[in-house]
Amino acid sequence: MRRRVKVPARRWLRAWQLSALSLAALCGGGYYALSASGENGSAQLSGSLPNFTLLLAGRDVIYCYYHQPCKDQNQRQGVIQTANTDTLMLVKVQGKRVSVLSIPRDTNVGPFDPRKPAAEQKVNGKYWDGGPQALVQAVETITGERVDNYLIVRTEDAARVIDALGGLDVTVPTGGIEWVDQAAGVNLKLAAGPHHLVGDEAVWYLRVRKGFGDDYGRIDHQKQALSQLASKLTSARGLSALPTILSVMGHVETNLDPSLLQTVQPVLSQFKLSFATLPTDTIPRSFNLAVDRQKLAQVWGNGVPAEASSNVTVLIEDASGAQLGEAMQRALQAAGYPHVRLSRLPQSDERSQVFTQADVEAAQTLADELGLPRLQGERFAVEPGQVGVLLGSDAKEQFAALTTFSPTSAP
Numbered sequence: 001m002r003r004r005v006k007v008p009a010r011r012w013l014r015a016w017q018l019s020a021l022s023l024a025a026l027c028g029g030g031y032y033a034l035s036a037s038g039e040n041g042s043a044q045l046s047g048s049l050p051n052f053t054l055l056l057a058g059r060d061v062i063y064c065y066y067h068q069p070c071k072d073q074n075q076r077q078g079v080i081q082t083a084n085t086d087t088l089m090l091v092k093v094q095g096k097r098v099s100v101l102s103i104p105r106d107t108n109v110g111p112f113d114p115r116k117p118a119a120e121q122k123v124n125g126k127y128w129d130g131g132p133q134a135l136v137q138a139v140e141t142i143t144g145e146r147v148d149n150y151l152i153v154r155t156e157d158a159a160r161v162i163d164a165l166g167g168l169d170v171t172v173p174t175g176g177i178e179w180v181d182q183a184a185g186v187n188l189k190l191a192a193g194p195h196h197l198v199g200d201e202a203v204w205y206l207r208v209r210k211g212f213g214d215d216y217g218r219i220d221h222q223k224q225a226l227s228q229l230a231s232k233l234t235s236a237r238g239l240s241a242l243p244t245i246l247s248v249m250g251h252v253e254t255n256l257d258p259s260l261l262q263t264v265q266p267v268l269s270q271f272k273l274s275f276a277t278l279p280t281d282t283i284p285r286s287f288n289l290a291v292d293r294q295k296l297a298q299v300w301g302n303g304v305p306a307e308a309s310s311n312v313t314v315l316i317e318d319a320s321g322a323q324l325g326e327a328m329q330r331a332l333q334a335a336g337y338p339h340v341r342l343s344r345l346p347q348s349d350e351r352s353q354v355f356t357q358a359d360v361e362a363a364q365t366l367a368d369e370l371g372l373p374r375l376q377g378e379r380f381a382v383e384p385g386q387v388g389v390l391l392g393s394d395a396k397e398q399f400a401a402l403t404t405f406s407p408t409s410a411p
Contacts, residue, residue: 321347
C-alpha cells in the first residue's frame with residue numbers, strides 16, 4: 001500500500017518493538033482460542049459462534065550481558081535488560097467478527113502519577129512486574145474490556161510460523177529500508193517496491209521502524225502483515241502449516257486448552273477481520289500515552305453501520321495487475337459512492353483490504369460490502385473523509401465479477 005509517513009512532534013525512546021512475535025501469537029493463538037473450553041477460557045465453539053477476548057503479547061529476550069541473551073530466559077537475577085512486552089494485541093471475537101486492537105507499548109495504565117517513575121506506569125513492563133495476570137489486569141484497565149484468555153510468545157518461533165504459511169509479500173515505501181546491527185545479527189536491506197520475505201528477513205521487516213516514520217507507522221504495516229497471514233490460515237497452505245503451528249504453540253505461556261486445535265480451521269473462513277490502533281494522547285512532560293476511551297469505541301467499530309455516503313471519498317489503489325481499478329470504480333459509483341478516485345500501482349501480492357484513519361464506520365461498511373478486512377491506522381495515506389481500497393493480486397479471483405462493469409463488456 002502506498003503510504004505518506006507523518007512523523008509526530010514527539011521523541012520516541014526505544015525503537016525495537018518485537019512485532020514479529022504477534023504473528024506467531026495470532027496465527028497460533030487464533031487456532032488455540034477458538035478451540036478452548038473449560039475453566040481457563042471462555043471461548044465456545046460447539047453449537048454456537050464463539051464470543052471471547054484474547055490478549056496476544058510478544059515477550060522480549062532478556063539479556064545478561066551487552067548483546068548476549070541469558071541462557072535461561074526464565075531467570076530474574078543478574079539481568080541487565082528485562083522482558084518487556086512491547087507488542088500487545090487484544091483480539092475480540094464476537095460471532096463472525098474478529099477485531100484486533102494494537103496497544104502502543106508506552107500506554108499508561110490508569111491515571112498518570114507524576115510522583116512515580118513514568119516507565120513503571122507503562123503497560124509494556126507489567127508482565128515482568130507480575131507475570132501474565134498483571135499484564136491482563138493492565139490491559140483490562142486500559143481498554144475497559146474483560147480479557148478471557150492470554151497467550152505470550154517469544155521471538156525464536158516467529159520465523160517458523162511465517163515460513164510455514166508461505167512467507168510475507170510486502171511493498172517497501174519510497175527510499176527503501178536499511179537496518180544493519182551486527183551485534184544483534186540484523187542485516188536488512190530492501191529497495192523500494194514489492195518483495196517476498198521469508199525467515200529472518202520477514203521478522204526483521206516487522207520489527208523495523210525506519211521507513212515507516214514512527215511506532216504508529218510500524219504498527220500499521222504489522223496489521224497488513226497479520227491480515228495477510230490470517231487469510232492464509234484458511235488455505236491448503238494453512239492446513240499444511242498446522243503441525244508447525246502446533247509445535248510452536250508448545251513453547252508459549254497461555255491459559256488456553258489446545259485439545260481441539262485441529263477442528264478449528266473450517267470455522268476461520270467465516271470470520272470478518274478488522275484491525276485498529278488504540279487511540280491515545282501524549283501525557284504532558286512524559287513519553288507516556290493516555291488512552292482516549294471515546295475514540296476507542298469508534299475504532300473498535302461498535303457504532304451503527306454506516307450506509308454508502310456521498311460525503312466519503314473512496315481512494316482505489318489498483319495493484320491487481322489485471323486493471324480492475326476502473327471496474328471497481330464504476331461498481332462503487334453504481335452502489336452509491338459518487339466520489340471515487342483511482343490510482344494505478346505496480347502489481348503487488350499484498351492482500352486486498354480497506355483502510356482508513358478516522359472514518360471507521362464507513363470503512364467497515366465498505367469492507368463488509370466487498371468482503372475484505374478493514375484496517376484502521378494512524379499513518380495510512382488517507383485524510384479525514386477518505387477511505388482507501390487496495391486491490392492486490394488476489395483481487396483477480398475475488399472480484400472476477402467486476403468485468404460486468406468494464407467498458408469492453410458494455411452492449
